[in-house]
Amino acid sequence: MTQVAEREAEADTDRRLNMIEAINEALDIMLQRDSDVIVMGEDVGYFGGVFRCTAGLQAKHGKTRVFDTPISECGIIAVAVGMGAYGLRPVPEIQFADYIYPGLDQLVSEAARLRYRSAGEYISPMTVRSPFGGGIFGGQTHSQSPEAIFTHVAGLKTVIPATPYDAKGLLIAAIEDNDPVIFFEPKRIYNGPFSGYYDRPVEPWKRFDDARVPGGYYRIPLGQARTVREGEAMTVLTYGTMVHVTEAVAREKGVDAEILDLRTLVPLDIEAVEKSVQKTGRCLIVHEATRTSGFGAELSALVQERCFYHLEAPVERVTGFDTPYPHSLEWAYFPGPVRIGEAMDKLLQD
Amino acid sequence: MTDPADPMDGKTNRPALSLHVPEPRFRPGDAVDYSHLAIPPAGAQPRPDEGCAAAETAPLCHDLIRVLGDDDRAHGPWDPKLDADTLRTMLGHMALTRAFDERMFRGQRQGKTSFYMKCTGEEATSIAAGMALAADDMVFPSYRQQGILIARGYPLVEMINQIYSNRGDKLKGRQLPIMYSSREHSFFSISGNLATQTPQAVGWAMASAIKGDSRIAATWVGEGSTAEGDFHSACTFAAVYNAPVILKVVNNQWAISSFSGFAGAERTTFAARALGYGLAGLRVDGNDALAVYAAERWAANRARANAGPTLIEYFSYRAEGHSTSDDPSGYRSAQEREEWPLGDPIMRLKRHLIALGEWDEERQEAMDRQCAEQVKAATKEAEKNGILGHGMHQPFRTMFEDVFEELPWHLQEQAEQAERERKIKFPEGLPRQ
Numbered sequence: 001m002t003q004v005a006e007r008e009a010e011a012d013t014d015r016r017l018n019m020i021e022a023i024n025e026a027l028d029i030m031l032q033r034d035s036d037v038i039v040m041g042e043d044v045g046y047f048g049g050v051f052r053c054t055a056g057l058q059a060k061h062g063k064t065r066v067f068d069t070p071i072s073e074c075g076i077i078a079v080a081v082g083m084g085a086y087g088l089r090p091v092p093e094i095q096f097a098d099y100i101y102p103g104l105d106q107l108v109s110e111a112a113r114l115r116y117r118s119a120g121e122y123i124s125p126m127t128v129r130s131p132f133g134g135g136i137f138g139g140q141t142h143s144q145s146p147e148a149i150f151t152h153v154a155g156l157k158t159v160i161p162a163t164p165y166d167a168k169g170l171l172i173a174a175i176e177d178n179d180p181v182i183f184f185e186p187k188r189i190y191n192g193p194f195s196g197y198y199d200r201p202v203e204p205w206k207r208f209d210d211a212r213v214p215g216g217y218y219r220i221p222l223g224q225a226r227t228v229r230e231g232e233a234m235t236v237l238t239y240g241t242m243v244h245v246t247e248a249v250a251r252e253k254g255v256d257a258e259i260l261d262l263r264t265l266v267p268l269d270i271e272a273v274e275k276s277v278q279k280t281g282r283c284l285i286v287h288e289a290t291r292t293s294g295f296g297a298e299l300s301a302l303v304q305e306r307c308f309y310h311l312e313a314p315v316e317r318v319t320g321f322d323t324p325y326p327h328s329l330e331w332a333y334f335p336g337p338v339r340i341g342e343a344m345d346k347l348l349q350d
Numbered sequence: 351m352t353d354p355a356d357p358m359d360g361k362t363n364r365p366a367l368s369l370h371v372p373e374p375r376f377r378p379g380d381a382v383d384y385s386h387l388a389i390p391p392a393g394a395q396p397r398p399d400e401g402c403a404a405a406e407t408a409p410l411c412h413d414l415i416r417v418l419g420d421d422d423r424a425h426g427p428w429d430p431k432l433d434a435d436t437l438r439t440m441l442g443h444m445a446l447t448r449a450f451d452e453r454m455f456r457g458q459r460q461g462k463t464s465f466y467m468k469c470t471g472e473e474a475t476s477i478a479a480g481m482a483l484a485a486d487d488m489v490f491p492s493y494r495q496q497g498i499l500i501a502r503g504y505p506l507v508e509m510i511n512q513i514y515s516n517r518g519d520k521l522k523g524r525q526l527p528i529m530y531s532s533r534e535h536s537f538f539s540i541s542g543n544l545a546t547q548t549p550q551a552v553g554w555a556m557a558s559a560i561k562g563d564s565r566i567a568a569t570w571v572g573e574g575s576t577a578e579g580d581f582h583s584a585c586t587f588a589a590v591y592n593a594p595v596i597l598k599v600v601n602n603q604w605a606i607s608s609f610s611g612f613a614g615a616e617r618t619t620f621a622a623r624a625l626g627y628g629l630a631g632l633r634v635d636g637n638d639a640l641a642v643y644a645a646e647r648w649a650a651n652r653a654r655a656n657a658g659p660t661l662i663e664y665f666s667y668r669a670e671g672h673s674t675s676d677d678p679s680g681y682r683s684a685q686e687r688e689e690w691p692l693g694d695p696i697m698r699l700k701r702h703l704i705a706l707g708e709w710d711e712e713r714q715e716a717m718d719r720q721c722a723e724q725v726k727a728a729t730k731e732a733e734k735n736g737i738l739g740h741g742m743h744q745p746f747r748t749m750f751e752d753v754f755e756e757l758p759w760h761l762q763e764q765a766e767q768a769e770r771e772r773k774i775k776f777p778e779g780l781p782r783q
Contacts, residue, residue, distance in 0.1 A: 064559075070590055075549050080553060082550035085553075088560070105543060105546065109546060110541060115755070119521045119524065121532070
């Protein structure tokens with residue numbers, strides 16, 4: 001008996017989930033804990049989502065808690081605003097971040113400003129989940145990283161997890177947050193982290209410690225970065241899929257980089273950024289999104305303003321190119337190991 | 351691009367296409383003749399059961415539900431049979447709203463505020479409709495339903511505080527005048543972005559249904575804004591989830607300078623759009639307070655019984671300019687207002703009460719005087735809190751509050767900057783208000 005129990009306990013502490021399962025578990029827990037939580041979106045109900053993130057939730061929690069919607073991103077976000085005004089805590093899904101734009105007016109003009117314009121009479125405590133990012137041959141409309149559009153909007157929080165453990169803890173925190181949260185899920189790493197070498201087989205999450213996801217409720221506060229690895233030679237500010245690509249490059253090149261996974265872009269963990277850059281004196285910013293007016297520009301400006309006298313080299317940005325996301329030329333576009341490696345070399349030479 | 355196989359080198363014998371750009375019938379200086387408008391007699395429209403199939407309302411989408419006839423009497427199955435006290439209350443709310451509009455318009459011209467919008471001629475579409483709802487039914491108005499707040503007893507002083515963006519402004523000077531919000535009165539925060547409130551109302555109604563509540567939602571949008579995608583989303587979601595919501599289109603014929611033809615009115619009615627979505631639809635004389643009340647009550651009963659949402663078109667006329675920034679003489683005939691065949695909602699209700707022997711001109715005059723005095727007193731009271739022209743009434747820090755529930759570091763830093771600037775700009779403290 002005892003032996004069996006220990007094994008179960010051991011199995012539980014070593015339980016590993018991929019990011020999809022972690023997200024599913026977070027939604028399941030929040031649907032269970034709070035009867036005001038509602039999950040809705042295109043194909044999320046009976047079918048369980050095109051990425052399986054909501055699989056089984058409708059059967060468990062019922063059709064009025066988890067349901068399919070018409071194909072209308074404007075409608076999905078708008079009814080979530082109305083539900084929030086009533087007092088619910090909606091968790092709408094936008095099937096791909098590339099398709100969030102029809103809902104943009106409702107997000108920017110309504111959800112983001114409702115608390116402000118009503119002086120707190122009405123709030124919009126919704127969490128918009130949406131798969132984002134490239135690296136999957138998704139072409140122009142299944143690969144975009146539009147986070148900078150949202151970080152520019154006063155009143156929205158933007159969260160991007162990079163591991164199953166974080167995905168669950170951050171999603172629970174986002175759902176509990178009383179402000180509207182854009183929760184972007186890097187779909188390239190739903191099933192396993194990505195080194196940036198597209199010709200190598202994907203290693204499943206089960207082989208990585210970041211896939212250890214405790215059962216039950218836990219939360220990771222929004223606005224706190226995670227130090228992926230400590231280092232002295234430079235600070236890398238990144239998030240989402242690029243956390244793993246950057247880490248692989250640093251490891252392979254033997255660069256003693258300190259990598260910060262920002263996790264929340266707004267509100268940003270400015271203390272962690274300052275502390276790290278002031279220590280290393282060099283800063284590399286890496287994101288998949290296009291370069292001009294991307295979130296990297298904001299990060300670069302902040303580092304320049306706040307760490308200027310500690311900088312030993314100009315801040316470097318590695319990003320996607322300023323083009324729509326191409327299909328066949330994906331790996332020429334993607335900010336992979338070559339581009340990151342070159343930037344690291346340049347930073348160290350300066 | 352020419353089809354290379356075309357022997358005529360792009361010159362075909364097909365007729366040339368032409369673009370139709372709608373044009374209103376009357377422009378400035380034109381004589382106005384409304385004989386093309388079909389105004390059916392009051393009382394002639396059937397009243398289907400509130401639980402009927404949506405399709406049964408099809409004839410009513412092209413008709414015009416009317417109760418008050420030319421004889422100032424109530425007619426037909428839509429007569430809501432309201433008692434005289436209720437009718438007098440309704441008339442009082444409408445008169446107060448008009449008096450309020452008059453004074454606030456003047457206040458804008460006197461520089462007490464930056465902006466105002468009247469609802470003259472459309473008072474019934476908010477007041478009679480609002481009175482047919484329960485006090486805790488949630489309303490998602492556009493910017494021309496101030497009558498709902500007045501009917502729900504929201505203090506005039508609070509409205510004026512908001513219009514003046516003064517010290518007493520509950521919205522802390524953040525919102526353009528008339529963009530009210532009152533949760534206590536189940537009145538949703540008004541947005542400048544048109545039609546966004548329509549699918550939000552549907553979402554609120556869905557939430558009420560999810561929770562097994564008994565409250566319903568009601569939303570108003572102008573006919574011009576029905577062209578927005580949000581309106582299509584609202585109709586679709588309302589129908590798909592059988593949401594307990596009433597969607598109202600106030601067709602006042604004008605969207606600033608664009609006549610209703612630019613929202614599609616040349617081809618069909620706004621009520622008829624209900625049919626394609628599977629919503630019940632009603633087209634109502636919006637200047638007939640009894641018809642408005644009856645239609646709204648029909649739709650409310652239908653929604654409350656889980657029988658489905660309703661789309662109502664209130665057919666009316668925007669008697670004044672779009673806003674204090676607008677001069678309608680630049681785009682429409684001044685005669686339109688005088689000739690409008692559905693008359694004025696306040697006059698019609700007044701004459702009805704007089705015809706019933708429940709009112710007279712002396713009492714009307716006394717009521718109008720009393721409304722003007724009430725507004726004047728509220729204005730004086732609100733002016734104690736300052737007017738917009740007197741400068742900044744809110745502590746600078748409040749500008750940064752309520753962006754988020756808590757102040758993040760970057761707003762904290764910006765708030766400190768604003769405080770520093772305040773000390774430099776006003777070393778002796780803020781100018782006297």
